[in-house]
Every structure is written in C-alpha cells, then in structure tokens.
Amino acid sequence: MTSLQQQTLIWTGTYTADGGGRAKGIGALSAHPDGSLEWRGTAVEADSPSFVAAHPTLPVVYAVAEQRQMVRAFRRTGEFGLEPFGHPQPAGEATCHVAVDPLGRFLTAACWGDGQVLLYELDHDGGITRRFAAAPSVDPHGSMAPGQPRQSRAHASLMLADGRIMTTDLGHDALRIWRYEPGAGLIADHEVALPFGSGPRHLVQHRSGSVFVVSEYSIEVFVVRADAGTFELINRGPATSGGSLPDDSAAEICLDQEGNHAYVGVRGSNLISVLRVGPDGTELSPVKDVASGGDWPRHHLVMGQWLHVAHERSDNIATFALDSATGLPGTLIHNLQTPSPTALVPASRA
Structure with missing residues (x-):
C-alpha cells in the first residue's frame, strides 16, 4: 500500500437513480503511482452529480444536480469525504457541466436542457x-431551419488563458466567448459559428493558444485561434x-501533459481516438483508434503516463499506459468497477 502522499485523489461525477444510474453520489478514488485506481467510496450522497469541479486553492467541490436543476457546493471532510456547503443554488434544465475560475472568483454552469449559461x-x-x-x-444558423427554431443547448465552459471564458452551444453549433464583470456576470464578447449540425460539446486549450473542440454529432475536431483577440x-x-457509425457520439477531448497528443472518446463504437497535434497547434491528425475498455466512454483523464477512461454504462474505469513516444495507449493495465461514472476530476491540493 502506498502512502497518502503518493496518492492522488480523484472525484467522480455520476448518475444516481433519478438519472437512470446506479451510484449514490460523488465518488472518491485514489490514483496510485503504478496507474491503478482504488475505490474509496461515496464521498457524499447527491442527486446525479454528473459533472463536478474542484476549487483551485480551497477544499471545496462543486457539482451539478442534473435532474434537479441545481448547482451545489461541498466542503472536504476527512481524507475522502465531502459535506454540503451552503444551500443548493437554482440552475437550468439538465445542468450538465460546471467549471471554476482559476482565481477562484466564480463558477460557471452550462444547461443542456434550456441553453442557459450561468x-x-x-x-x-x-x-x-x-x-x-x-x-x-441566438442561433447563427437560424436561416437554415426556417420555421423550425432549434433549441439552444449549452454544454461546457472553458476558462481561457487570457482570462475570458468560452462556452459551447451544442444545439446552435456555436462557440460563445465571454468576459467576466464582477457584480454583473458574463458579458458577451463575440462568438464563432461552427458548421451546421456539428454539435460542439467539449473543448480544451493547447499551450499554443489554440482551442480544440470536439463535436458530438459530426464527430469532428475543430481548431479555433484568436487573431487580435477574436477567435x-x-x-x-x-x-x-x-470513421464512425451512425449511432456514435463523441464525448470528451483532452491533451497529454506535453500537448503533443489529443484523445477523443466516442460512445457507441466505444473507442478512444488518438490525434497528433501539429507543432504550431493549428492542426490535429488522427493516428489510431483503440478500444476504450468498456461501454459508453463518457469522460477520460490523462494523469502523467496514464489514461483513465470512465464508462457510464458498464460501470468501470479502464486505465491504460501511454507510450511516451507515440502517445498511444498500450494494453489495459487496470480495470476498476465503480457505479455509473460520468466525470473524472482531480481534487485540489488544498
């Protein structure tokens, strides 16, 4: 058994019974140096905390209550526990994502059901x-669906390196860029229209400043970059x-620590696609697709040389060793059974 100092704590977002899942709330895992994960139990009971975020400097965790239209805060207690911190806050329909400002000033939430960004x-x-x-x-492609307005579906937020915030709208095929104004919230800066029907879902920023966006519906990756402040x-x-099958849908995108490779999860075909990042961060080239190690890879996380993939429907997290030269996942080195995992978020060091 490794010491606590050698372990890294990971919070798991989950679905509980109200969302068709089998979990009881936010889960706690220990990540060991050999890549294996250890289930520590339910950190706190909560209704469908399908996405969580950790405060950058404080022992506080934020979670959606997707079916309850709420956002909640929890405070760390003991080694692996959480307790409610303050009152639940109202959110929108099907609140599916939360993110925290790196300076700890605010929290953003994206609501898939009604398109609200909070x-x-x-x-x-x-x-x-x-x-x-x-x-x-406002749908930038509205003229392409006359008489049939499309539902806005906000899906994720990304805190950009320049202090602004970028959000995806899966229903309107748009990226929206915001500025934070204390006491006023998010002020619209500009937006980027992506191809009609693509469905931008999750996103990550490369060290070059480029933002890589994965689209749920078209199963593509888009590269956007700021020119004089405008993406x-x-x-x-x-x-x-x-390629992909008709019932496939892309989920998460993340980078390795060096920023040389990107990893995309595809549900349905149940694979992780490895893409090589061009030297200037302007291009992503698919290298190889590998089996994800379970059913419905909802979210995944790179920690050092390990890739952890959370499978919502098969109740497991598959761990692969990454080849340092090629970025490719090798054989499955560990498989942890855990109920309905939907997100993997490292705890803060606080």
Whole structure:
C-alpha cells in the first residue's frame, strides 16, 4: 500500500437513480503511482452529480444536480469525504457541466436542457453567493431551419488563458466567448459559428493558444485561434482515423501533459481516438483508434503516463499506459468497477 502522499485523489461525477444510474453520489478514488485506481467510496450522497469541479486553492467541490436543476457546493471532510456547503443554488434544465475560475472568483454552469449559461460568484471561503444568467444564444444558423427554431443547448465552459471564458452551444453549433464583470456576470464578447449540425460539446486549450473542440454529432475536431483577440475557425477534420457509425457520439477531448497528443472518446463504437497535434497547434491528425475498455466512454483523464477512461454504462474505469513516444495507449493495465461514472476530476491540493 502506498502512502497518502503518493496518492492522488480523484472525484467522480455520476448518475444516481433519478438519472437512470446506479451510484449514490460523488465518488472518491485514489490514483496510485503504478496507474491503478482504488475505490474509496461515496464521498457524499447527491442527486446525479454528473459533472463536478474542484476549487483551485480551497477544499471545496462543486457539482451539478442534473435532474434537479441545481448547482451545489461541498466542503472536504476527512481524507475522502465531502459535506454540503451552503444551500443548493437554482440552475437550468439538465445542468450538465460546471467549471471554476482559476482565481477562484466564480463558477460557471452550462444547461443542456434550456441553453442557459450561468455564473455564480464565490466568496473567499469558496461559498456560492450571487447568481447571474448570461444573455441567451441566438442561433447563427437560424436561416437554415426556417420555421423550425432549434433549441439552444449549452454544454461546457472553458476558462481561457487570457482570462475570458468560452462556452459551447451544442444545439446552435456555436462557440460563445465571454468576459467576466464582477457584480454583473458574463458579458458577451463575440462568438464563432461552427458548421451546421456539428454539435460542439467539449473543448480544451493547447499551450499554443489554440482551442480544440470536439463535436458530438459530426464527430469532428475543430481548431479555433484568436487573431487580435477574436477567435476564428482555422481548421477542422475527423476525430477518428477509422470513421464512425451512425449511432456514435463523441464525448470528451483532452491533451497529454506535453500537448503533443489529443484523445477523443466516442460512445457507441466505444473507442478512444488518438490525434497528433501539429507543432504550431493549428492542426490535429488522427493516428489510431483503440478500444476504450468498456461501454459508453463518457469522460477520460490523462494523469502523467496514464489514461483513465470512465464508462457510464458498464460501470468501470479502464486505465491504460501511454507510450511516451507515440502517445498511444498500450494494453489495459487496470480495470476498476465503480457505479455509473460520468466525470473524472482531480481534487485540489488544498
């Protein structure tokens, strides 16, 4: 058994019974140096905390209650526990993602059901104070669906290196860029329209400044980069090397620590696609698709030389060793059974 100092704590988002899942709340895992994961139990009972986020400096965790239209804060207690911190905060329909400002000033939430993007200001203890709703999305492709307005479906937020915030709208095929104004919330800066029907879902920023976006419906990766502060679409391509099936849907995208490879999860075909990042961060090239190690890879996480893949439907997290030269996952080195995992988020060091 390794010492606690050699372990890294990971929180797991989950689905509970109200969301068709088998979990009881936010889970706690220990990641060991050999890549194996250890189930520590349910950190706190909560209704369908399908996505969680950790405060950057404080022992506070935030979670959606997807079916309950709420966002909640929890405070660390003991080695692997959490306890409610403050009162639940109202959110929108099917709130599916939360993210925390790197400076700990605010929390953002994206609501898939009604398209709301929300900002919650935080106090010096990490508690949630005021709530602000951002301006609703206007479909940039509205003329392509006359008489049939499409539902806005906000899906994720990314804190950009320059202090702005980028959100995806899966229903309107758009990226929206915001500025934070204390006491007012999110102020619209500009937006980027992506191809009609693509369905931008999750996103990650490369060290070059480029943002890589994976699309749930078209199963592509888009590269956007800022020119004089305004993001523009500069590249697009397939997210997999072997194509996709009609019922497939892409989920998560993340980078290795060096930023040389990106990893995309595809549900249905149940694979992880490895893509090589071009030297200037303007291009992603599919290298190889590998079996994800379970059913419905909802989320995945690279920690050092290990790739952990959470499978919502088969109740397991598969761990692979990554080849340092090629970035490719090798054989499955560990398989942990855990109920309905939907997100893997390292705890803060606080």
